[in-house]
Amino acid sequence: MAAEAAVAATEEAKTIAALIERSRKAQAQIENYTQEQVDELITAMVWAVAQQDVAEKIAQFTVEETQLGNYEGKYLKIFKKTRAALFDIINDKSVGVIAEDKERNIVKIAKPVGVIGALTPCTNPEATPVIKSISAVKGRNSIIIAPHPRSKLTNKMICDLMREALKACGAPEDLVISIDSPSMELTGELMKQCDRILATGGAPMVKSAYSSGTPALGVGAGNAVITVDDSANLDEAAEKIRISKTLDLAASCSSDNAVIAFESIKDELLEKLVAQGGYICNEEEKAKLQGIIWEDGHIASRIVAQPATVLAEMAGIEMADDRTFLIVPETGAGPAHPFSGEKMSVVMAFYTVKDIDGAIALTNEIQAYQGQGHSCGIYSYNDDHILKFAFATKTSRVMVNQPQAPSNSGNVWNGMRQTFSLGCGSWGGNATNNNITWEDLINVTWISKPLAVNKELPADEVLFASAIAKQK
Known part of the structure; x- marks a missing residue:
């Protein structure tokens, strides 16, 4: 039995490794995209799923597959929430120099993380893959999405639509990859092999993400x-x-x-x-x-x-x-x-x-x-x-x-930032407590130049005045 499990684990590792390789190749092709090119991609990705007739189809299909929620709620998420999420980030600067602090003489440059491994729940399977995908691509990353088995067909439908949109823009389809036959083992391998995990789901899933050895952004329990x-x-x-x-x-x-x-x-x-x-x-x-x-x-x-x-x-x-x-x-x-x-x-x-x-x-x-x-x-x-x-x-x-x-x-x-990934801070056992978006899916290089005038430390009687006063 142990030998069989080892073989299975090896096969799952190989399956994910192949997806990671495809994903990395796609990400490398957009690493030097301009801001305009990146924004064109995410706009096309949302439009592919948010057109009224498409959104209606996705909403109905999601309810039929998952037997969770209702058509009205699903439609609002895919039709309106994705639009709002795009509008929220479309004018953000995510390529090149994204910030400059003249007082400290610091310049910040955004750089992609690489391959994002995304875990999505069956309770919000319609808009979550879209919002995570545009956040990833906004940072010039690629993304591999592991859905809950109960919503795997919905996830594939949505990812296929985004892939078609990417292809139409001349970008690699593999910027978005769906795991079409999800399992706990495949998801576990994805978390081990990707560059950053973006986990939305139940507590066991988030705990697994944090213990994977890969930098992870998870969410805490709601109530x-x-x-x-x-x-x-x-x-x-x-x-x-x-x-x-x-x-x-x-x-x-x-x-x-x-x-x-x-x-x-x-x-x-x-x-x-x-x-x-x-x-x-x-x-x-x-x-x-x-x-x-x-x-x-x-x-x-x-x-x-x-x-x-x-x-x-x-x-x-x-x-x-x-x-x-x-x-x-x-x-x-x-x-x-x-x-x-x-x-x-x-x-x-x-x-x-x-x-x-x-x-x-x-x-x-x-x-x-x-x-x-x-x-x-x-x-x-x-x-x-x-x-x-x-x-x-x-x-x-x-x-x-x-x-x-x-x-x-x-x-x-x-x-508030548009997302379906809500960090809960140390209170909820999370690494962050903000509304997670593209800003959490980039690396930042800090350029530091000498100050025009060096900072001068004040005399001890000034710097430590309160401590000295208490000693008297």
Whole structure:
């Protein structure tokens, strides 16, 4: 058995090595492309998938293959999100001198990393390959994409379209390569042999990326917690919470997993959430729902990104067909309160607190269990609350008065970088906590010239004044 495994491993290593060789040859051909040539490529890549009829086809195909999410959510991602991602980077300088610091006499030159190994999840398989690919090519890299087996045909369709677009521009198709028959072993080999890993997916995948020996950019677990304070516009808050909670049936890791409401507005907010399509579960229904969502401590795959009516039927809950998300009253956080964690479904925990201090403490408690470092939201028109919340929560992104899921990864109504790869910093066990884009997929050479006038160190009594004063 050991010998057979060794042979199989060798074959998988050879398979990936062949793809890496093709990818390197393609990358070498664009290493000296101009900014105009690079931008022509990424524009063509997005146009190839984002034309209306093509986007409609991809959205429908993705739902049929994965049985996750819904057509409307998939279409928005492939049609609008890819456009927005292109628009976000198209005017960025990514070739040659990209920055100059005259005060320090420093010049920065962008250079490609090489071959990017990208891991993509089945929950967002439509736009993720596109956004990762244009980020790679923007930095004059090539990319090899390893999809989740559940979305391998979607990935191939999208990659083939981008390859055709590259060829039409006179560039090598192999700037984008899809692993068409993915496996854990092939993905493992890709991570070992590429130059940089860009991993989006579950915790085991990201952990594997970080332990591969290759420099890796991974993302942490999502579990967005949303606070609604006493200054919020409750109609606005309820509508945007619904938009975020139901987008692509909560396939996004940025979906509103918990809402924390101030006591003073709790009842009114619940009424408005119900008016938006929410269904409030009682204790018996909560127990039934818990029984179908988790199996052996893990989220059951059958409930991920499914309609509320399907979840209700699975759980034996009698609920009107017009309900689009479920609200579960909760009081605690941690393993004993599973609804405080990520649910990957249109199910939302609902908490009540007295004030902003209570909201901060509860947010940190919930995310210490799951989702620390990822993102939070707050509906508020009290700047003191907003700033206090942002200062005190261990989070990389705080969305203010915005639907969380389509906002923290960047959108046309905010200035966040457009991506589907959200670093969570040291809080989430990640190397970065920014919205990952092309800037993370380049090397930078620093040119340092002597200063016109040397810096002069101040006298010790000036430099160490505070330390000296304490000794007296």
